[in-house]
Amino acid sequence: MSLPTRRRPPPRPSGSTASERLKEAAIIEFSDRGFHATTTRDIAARAGLSPAGVYVHFPSKEDLLYAITLDGHLAALEMLQEAATDAPSPVEALRTTVGTFAQWHAERFQDARVVQYEFPHLGHEHREHILGIRKQINAVVSDILTLGVAEGLFDVDDIPATTLAILSMAVDVCRWYDSEIKRSPESIGNDYGELAVRLVSARG
Amino acid sequence: MSLPTRRRPPPRPSGSTASERLKEAAIIEFSDRGFHATTTRDIAARAGLSPAGVYVHFPSKEDLLYAITLDGHLAALEMLQEAATDAPSPVEALRTTVGTFAQWHAERFQDARVVQYEFPHLGHEHREHILGIRKQINAVVSDILTLGVAEGLFDVDDIPATTLAILSMAVDVCRWYDSEIKRSPESIGNDYGELAVRLVSARG
DNA sequence: ACGTCACCTAAGCGCTTGCTTAGTTTCGCT
DNA sequence: AGCGAAACTAAGCAAGCGCTTAGGTGACGT
Known part of the structure; x- marks a missing residue:
């Protein structure tokens, strides 16, 4: 890939609910890297969840964007x-x-x-x-x-x-x-x- | 993926050299889908080349963008x-x-x-x-x-x-x-x- | 005729992706 | 205390990714 070193700061769960934390995390990642370059693992990690945890709250990455x-x-x-x-x-x-x-x-x-x-x-x-x-x-x-x-x-x-x-x-x-x-x-x-x-x- | 049906029109090699055709193809694809969502296979197909043909003219996808x-x-x-x-x-x-x-x-x-x-x-x-x-x-x-x-x-x-x-x-x-x-x-x-x-x- | 070299491809490697599955933990409610 | 639902995870699947490798092909100078 063309962006080899992506520094990922430790997750700081600021929002109250997991759903809000996921949206906050996704805003940071989407605005930094763009929708398609952001992985659901990036978002989950920043929100302090496992990769699968995203799908408890949003049916897809696109629904999160929506x-x-x-x-x-x-x-x-x-x-x-x-x-x-x-x-x-x-x-x-x-x-x-x-x-x-x-x-x-x-x-x-x-x-x-x-x-x-x-x-x-x-x-x-x-x-x-x-x-x-x-x-x-x-x-x-x-x-x-x-x-x-x-x-x-x-x-x-x-x-x-x-x-x-x-x-x-x-x-x-x-x-x-x-x-x-x-x-x-x-x-x-x-x-x-x-x-x-x-x-x-x-x-x- | 969230964009399941991507219609790909048949390749129309409009530019004269392969390098120019690649740039033209990449402009269309990058502007449509964004850099990270565009695959080198998309670009190659539109330019009328095999996937490997891209790398004859540009060392990487990022160099094409540049x-x-x-x-x-x-x-x-x-x-x-x-x-x-x-x-x-x-x-x-x-x-x-x-x-x-x-x-x-x-x-x-x-x-x-x-x-x-x-x-x-x-x-x-x-x-x-x-x-x-x-x-x-x-x-x-x-x-x-x-x-x-x-x-x-x-x-x-x-x-x-x-x-x-x-x-x-x-x-x-x-x-x-x-x-x-x-x-x-x-x-x-x-x-x-x-x-x-x-x-x-x-x-x- | 022959070697050279730029151009191009078929095949595929190692890795990452979005998302699923099957199972565990946590929590509110009675 | 006990139960059902909701929240969450470990593990992994099928597909797709950027890019490499090994090899073929044709134009050209000599």
């Missing part, structure tokens, strides 16, 4: 919807939703990497289900842009395309962020909220 | 530098470089996915070498922003952070783009060039 991916998408969607609801204006809504989204992609970059990059490796049915949640995430931002344009606050040519570009900026945070980076997730969130507002503001 | 990754990075860097050199002003330079970069990430989205997402699976030495090219890519945009700020054309608080956000938008194109999408790579490039200019323009 559980993680679902958790992540639902968490992100809820954060976005809450931020959007609490905002007094479209400008503020855009700033806080994008800020929240970007902050999450930094703070929980390992979860986010699994959510964003291992998603294509889900089975067909699971992938379809997650796609529905993705559309809702998209709609949160898209609706804010539509409202802002209607109120004359935003200058946007193509709302779906701009929604995509704004979310792209935030999603990509999890690609380059890691724990050694000095900027705090909060400040990254603030910056990206501000950048999003700039993107849709009328040209000076 | 060759592809290097090609992609150098191509992207050259396109950026050319676009930057030809531009008459920082505004035009930013528009065309980001536009070119985004267009490439759509047009060659399979190459781009390998370049961006399989990069972490390179061996240590190869990864370090590629990192040097990435810094040059970053510098192209960063230098344009610095010049634009100096000339009073751009309003940017944090040049490295803004460089990163602009490149993020363009890089992320390869995550969602595929051949069924209606927008042409050219129009995506134009849009993203325009969005980049908006991001750095003084607030209205």
Whole structure:
């Protein structure tokens, strides 16, 4: 194999239930090595279980990926919807939703990497289900842009395309962020909220 | 395995040399399934060779990934530098470089996915070498922003952070783009060039 | 005609994979 | 105390993995 020396730290069972520990372990391994390069033995060892112990809680490795991916998408969607609801204006809504989204992609970059990059490796049915949640995430931002344009606050040519570009900026945070980076997730969130507002503001 | 039915189309040797055919085949397979999920037998079959034929041209699967990754990075860097050199002003330079970069990430989205997402699976030495090219890519945009700020054309608080956000938008194109999408790579490039200019323009 | 060398393949080696099976331990409940 | 279910493990299976080896084949210079 091309990755010969894989150092495996001793298992530290942090979660309370075995199921949670397995998900935490799998997030670390999947985000490090990718879904297909991670073995069920890697995950079991990190969760403090025998290789067979995984299958007590999840019927397959792919189901473990699905559980993680679902958790992540639902968490992100809820954060976005809450931020959007609490905002007094479209400008503020855009700033806080994008800020929240970007902050999450930094703070929980390992979860986010699994959510964003291992998603294509889900089975067909699971992938379809997650796609529905993705559309809702998209709609949160898209609706804010539509409202802002209607109120004359935003200058946007193509709302779906701009929604995509704004979310792209935030999603990509999890690609380059890691724990050694000095900027705090909060400040990254603030910056990206501000950048999003700039993107849709009328040209000076 | 979790991907039981993998339909393998008959090999169509499009490239001229076997080495080129192998790289083309590997780009398709790596971008579809990921580096670790792709077998050397998959690649060989698509290139019209026996499994052992791969090793006549590349010493290992990881070396094949490196060759592809290097090609992609150098191509992207050259396109950026050319676009930057030809531009008459920082505004035009930013528009065309980001536009070119985004267009490439759509047009060659399979190459781009390998370049961006399989990069972490390179061996240590190869990864370090590629990192040097990435810094040059970053510098192209960063230098344009610095010049634009100096000339009073751009309003940017944090040049490295803004460089990163602009490149993020363009890089992320390869995550969602595929051949069924209606927008042409050219129009995506134009849009993203325009969005980049908006991001750095003084607030209205 | 002959040797050379690059290119390519059939066969297979040693190892790892996801997952199963058969059995043991632990725990809540009566 | 005793029991049934749930949690867990040791052992291992069939399949697939990256890569090697030994050998064949055809183009080319001489």
